[in-house]
Amino acid sequence: MKYYYQREQRVIETEELVRKYGSYRPIPQLGIFELTLQPDYVPAGFNPVEDKFYPVEPYDSMREQCIVALMETGLSRSEAEAKLQ
Numbered sequence: 751m752k753y754y755y756q757r758e759q760r761v762i763e764t765e766e767l768v769r770k771y772g773s774y775r776p777i778p779q780l781g782i783f784e785l786t787l788q789p790d791y792v793p794a795g796f797n798p799v800e801d802k803f804y805p806v807e808p809y810d811s812m813r814e815q816c817i818v819a820l821m822e823t824g825l826s827r828s829e830a831e832a833k834l835q
Contacts, residue, residue: 752788754796754803756781761793761805 753776755762762782767773776782778801785796786804793805813834820830 752785754783754785754805756783756796756803759796761785761789 751764752761753763753767754760757780764774767777767782771777771780771782776784784802786799786802789805789807791805791807791811794808795806796803797806798804816834817827817830820833821827825833
């Protein structure tokens, strides 16, 4: 699992959490919170949502997903990139 480490504005994974703090769960007192979803990207930032944080997907990652989706419809990469401008 991945969590938000507020002090360092980054994701901390379970392995590091256990190694450093001996816990398998988030520790809000240390600034370690649950995420609303488990990202497969490096978040551009984190937005609070009640007692959790939403990892904001960076523009480049979203743009690449759009290009891939357009290419799956039969467009070339350059055609797909042109559609996004």
